[in-house]
Amino acid sequence: MDLNSLMLMRHELILTLLILILLIVDIVFTGENKKKVSYIAVALFALYTLISFLPLKEGTLFGGMFETNKMISSFKNILNIGVLLISLLSINWLHNKTLKHQKVGEFFILLFASLLGMFFLISSRNFLMLYVSLELSTLPVTALAAYDIYSRKSSEAGIKLILSAAISSGIFLFGISFIYAAGGSLYFHDLVGSIGHSYLSIAGLIMFFAGLAFKISLVPFHFWTADVYEGAPTPVSNYLSVISKSAAVFILMITLFVTFRELIDIWTPILYGLSILTMFIGNFFALRQQNLKRFLAFSSVAQAGFVMMGMLAANQLAVATVIYFMAIYIFSNIGAFGVIQVVETKSGKLNIDDYNGFYRTNPNLALVLMLSLFSLAGIPPIAGFFGKFFLYTSAASKGYYLLVFIAVVNVTISLYYYLLVVRAAFLRTSDNPIPYFKNDALTRIGLIIVVVSLFLIGLYSPLYDYINSVVNVLNI
Amino acid sequence: MDILTLFVVIPVLTVVALVFSKGIKQHRVVALIGFIIQTLMSFNLIYQYLHERAAGNHDVMVFTKDVMWFAPMNIHYAIGVDGISVLMILLTSIIVLTGIFISWKVDDLPKEFFISLIVLASGVYGFFISVDLFTMFVFYEIAVIPMYLLIGIWGSGPREYAAMKLTIMLMGASALLLVGILGVYFNSNADGGALTFNIFEIAKVNIPVDAQKLFFPFLFIGFAVIGALFPFHTWSPDGHASAPTAVSMLHAGVLMKLGGYGIFRVAMYVMPAGAHYWANFFMVLAVIGVFYGALAAIKQKDLKYINAYSSVSHLGLVLLGLLMMNEIAWKGAMLQSLSHGFITALFFAMIGVIYGRTHTRIVTKMSGLLNVIPVAGALYVIAGMANLGLPGFSGFVAEMNIFVGAFQHADTFHRVITILAVSSIVVTAVYILRVVGMMLMGPTTPEFKNLPKISWYEKTGTYILVLFIVLIGVFPFWWGGIITDSIGPFIEKILTF
Numbered sequence: 001m002d003l004n005s006l007m008l009m010r011h012e013l014i015l016t017l018l019i020l021i022l023l024i025v026d027i028v029f030t031g032e033n034k035k036k037v038s039y040i041a042v043a044l045f046a047l048y049t050l051i052s053f054l055p056l057k058e059g060t061l062f063g064g065m066f067e068t069n070k071m072i073s074s075f076k077n078i079l080n081i082g083v084l085l086i087s088l089l090s091i092n093w094l095h096n097k098t099l100k101h102q103k104v105g106e107f108f109i110l111l112f113a114s115l116l117g118m119f120f121l122i123s124s125r126n127f128l129m130l131y132v133s134l135e136l137s138t139l140p141v142t143a144l145a146a147y148d149i150y151s152r153k154s155s156e157a158g159i160k161l162i163l164s165a166a167i168s169s170g171i172f173l174f175g176i177s178f179i180y181a182a183g184g185s186l187y188f189h190d191l192v193g194s195i196g197h198s199y200l201s202i203a204g205l206i207m208f209f210a211g212l213a214f215k216i217s218l219v220p221f222h223f224w225t226a227d228v229y230e231g232a233p234t235p236v237s238n239y240l241s242v243i244s245k246s247a248a249v250f251i252l253m254i255t256l257f258v259t260f261r262e263l264i265d266i267w268t269p270i271l272y273g274l275s276i277l278t279m280f281i282g283n284f285f286a287l288r289q290q291n292l293k294r295f296l297a298f299s300s301v302a303q304a305g306f307v308m309m310g311m312l313a314a315n316q317l318a319v320a321t322v323i324y325f326m327a328i329y330i331f332s333n334i335g336a337f338g339v340i341q342v343v344e345t346k347s348g349k350l351n352i353d354d355y356n357g358f359y360r361t362n363p364n365l366a367l368v369l370m371l372s373l374f375s376l377a378g379i380p381p382i383a384g385f386f387g388k389f390f391l392y393t394s395a396a397s398k399g400y401y402l403l404v405f406i407a408v409v410n411v412t413i414s415l416y417y418y419l420l421v422v423r424a425a426f427l428r429t430s431d432n433p434i435p436y437f438k439n440d441a442l443t444r445i446g447l448i449i450v451v452v453s454l455f456l457i458g459l460y461s462p463l464y465d466y467i468n469s470v471v472n473v474l475n476i
Numbered sequence: 477m478d479i480l481t482l483f484v485v486i487p488v489l490t491v492v493a494l495v496f497s498k499g500i501k502q503h504r505v506v507a508l509i510g511f512i513i514q515t516l517m518s519f520n521l522i523y524q525y526l527h528e529r530a531a532g533n534h535d536v537m538v539f540t541k542d543v544m545w546f547a548p549m550n551i552h553y554a555i556g557v558d559g560i561s562v563l564m565i566l567l568t569s570i571i572v573l574t575g576i577f578i579s580w581k582v583d584d585l586p587k588e589f590f591i592s593l594i595v596l597a598s599g600v601y602g603f604f605i606s607v608d609l610f611t612m613f614v615f616y617e618i619a620v621i622p623m624y625l626l627i628g629i630w631g632s633g634p635r636e637y638a639a640m641k642l643t644i645m646l647m648g649a650s651a652l653l654l655v656g657i658l659g660v661y662f663n664s665n666a667d668g669g670a671l672t673f674n675i676f677e678i679a680k681v682n683i684p685v686d687a688q689k690l691f692f693p694f695l696f697i698g699f700a701v702i703g704a705l706f707p708f709h710t711w712s713p714d715g716h717a718s719a720p721t722a723v724s725m726l727h728a729g730v731l732m733k734l735g736g737y738g739i740f741r742v743a744m745y746v747m748p749a750g751a752h753y754w755a756n757f758f759m760v761l762a763v764i765g766v767f768y769g770a771l772a773a774i775k776q777k778d779l780k781y782i783n784a785y786s787s788v789s790h791l792g793l794v795l796l797g798l799l800m801m802n803e804i805a806w807k808g809a810m811l812q813s814l815s816h817g818f819i820t821a822l823f824f825a826m827i828g829v830i831y832g833r834t835h836t837r838i839v840t841k842m843s844g845l846l847n848v849i850p851v852a853g854a855l856y857v858i859a860g861m862a863n864l865g866l867p868g869f870s871g872f873v874a875e876m877n878i879f880v881g882a883f884q885h886a887d888t889f890h891r892v893i894t895i896l897a898v899s900s901i902v903v904t905a906v907y908i909l910r911v912v913g914m915m916l917m918g919p920t921t922p923e924f925k926n927l928p929k930i931s932w933y934e935k936t937g938t939y940i941l942v943l944f945i946v947l948i949g950v951f952p953f954w955w956g957g958i959i960t961d962s963i964g965p966f967i968e969k970i971l972t973f
Contacts, residue, residue, distance in 0.1 A: 320548070379621050380614040386546075389610075389654075393549060396658040404658060408651030415647050419624060419640060427628040427636055461546045468548045 026105030041108035070470035088446035090235035145232035157231030172211025178204030215248035229297035234341035278305030310391035325387035335372030356430035383458035487598035554608035559962035575722035577937030638718035653698030659691035692750025695743035703735020706765030716784035721828025729821035765792030770903035805881025815870030844920030870948035
């Protein structure tokens, strides 16, 4: 292995380097200077995000355990942008809440370490590698969920997350052992065509699926979601809801479409059923939520149901639309969580009723919130509409009209509860509204990027064309 | 930039200008200038269109433009107009322009009010110029969603409830629409071509009859909900009653027309076999709407509810005309869309004028208003007379065409339907004259002895509407001619499939 082929891991190598630098930087700065650590972290990450857009070779490493190609590196870039936005928006919270405990640097170190795990997860072409990287991506997040050590709810979230993650990875690993027994290999490529329709392989598939379904929070594996999102610090909930979920969706898609293609008759009905169940349960629970973080938790459960619908087609269109949708979903959810987090940090308010009269005191934030929610609901001309429409197209291309119909009914239900937030912020007035406050520059930059992207990704079709062009399922 | 895309671009520019303007005076001047430009452009469009036709251009659509949008799915930004759409665009411009005059004094969040109104209008324009189903659907939803804010923020009465009901019902309808559109899309390669969203490409293909029977109701109901088809009309009375004046005008005058237009241009045009198969079933629903709407209007005490149910009744006639499947009825249906747009806008404008002075919309609480505000009273009478189909106004021309078309069917089923529909005119006369008699005639209610006179901006807005109502009534052949010109392709496709 020479340096040239090692550069296939450019994303991972630079990110590791970045983490190491941050470890040193965190020691150097103390006291009030701790603030600077966060600026350095964000600046370095922004630089790294830019570098990662440079063209990358395609190929495999470590005997085929690690693969990179255009599709994978594009998806990594999307995740990079998402994490960059989350870091930008989190600085405000860090400085207000945790600076006094001298806890700044480790937030970014843990965040980036988890992202590193996600990257290995996406690139892995071997089940053992998959398992190890899944753990690498999960463990830092559990620490992050318990980051606010003086809040009982945050500690509770950390414990809940690590317990459910431990159980799910146990099931996951058990499933992998079955698959190994059935197919005789752990490499994705070797398993193609050698899994067969034995009870062993089907049980393996189902347990493997259940393990990933925990990460994607599909019903009935969603029970941890609302509690953890509510208890964890908002930037961490944000990360869990977008980055963690997207990476898991991506690898689930690849394993199902490639490794388990033989078992398509087994996992198609599973996806179909879970899709309907996830959409309905997520939406119905979201209807009654007052706490906005729980609200968004159930909304993100419902969104996962839509993604499963898009995956049913199991062809190039499905891969392209799912990646496209996840990219849009990342921006929409970051926008919604971002506004909620800013408001929570500044005023401590977190309930829908607290947002009464929000537009009249903070018009810009209210607009960002409305656009993000409309994007989640799928209202044109905001990107979410295009994402959803293509998911329907993908499902309808295989004749799943009934499922599409159920999904659009669900969109209407979801529109109702998204409009409840809009109603509070725009329609109502309050004697005790959230007071006007000014945001720092980084928060504003983050939110502006979100809004611009929400319009751009949808209306500017070359982005979709690009995603469509890099997708090549057979080549995985 | 082509002449049609400007109709979407100018509203966007107006919105940008509004964002940077300060104070209500600047806001309304910017909004007004924006829509004067739009109105002039609409006149110019009609002129150019007639010019093009006179020059011998007999394409189905003129001023077409086609830009690839999402290549992997063959989605295009495809636009073009025919005679029906240019008239609808004119209608939209006039209604929004008069709506801006009527809302001259909006005091709460004026900037946001005008922005929402203009975003809505741009969606409507986009809908009328699209010939690609995807583009059309995008614009349809853009037109629906500002309604939530417009009713919710500036409305009266149970505004939150009405806004939510309206939005959820219309978005639910668009859910049906979406399934229908996808169904059409994935059958558009039935003749071996590529999948396409373009209406005219699809129309060249013979979609399998089974698929037509399956997907026609999706498209039909999807569009018909916004056209207030019974039993999906329930959003309309609540929505109209709670909405501010200009929004009621725009909604009843323009937005509800998307229904009839969409059914004609999309549902019936691309799926003629489905249309024939389902025509009788939907005709029954339409005639129930016509009759039930008129009867319900009699029972109402609130002026806006009366007019909302009247709209349900009159738009039922549009659907009925479309389902009659012949040229005259279609022409009548399109004329009715146009005529009802102007009439109902005038109605809602006058209700707004009266409510602004008396602060009540309950008919029984007012009496003898004609003595106090004669101009407003007279305008209300004009709206009423036009609505019940008095010759000389637009309503007569439109309904006459629909009924003549309907009577061309000699079988019992059509006869019964037609007679029921025609007799609704009598009921219409009852509820119109009842209001005129109770509210405008008689001794003046003591507390309304001193009402302020109708102001210049209200006059300007309403006079424009009266002008168009009379123009259609007096020169029906000019308007009908433009429509008849464009019905040819529909006859070819739907009647001889």
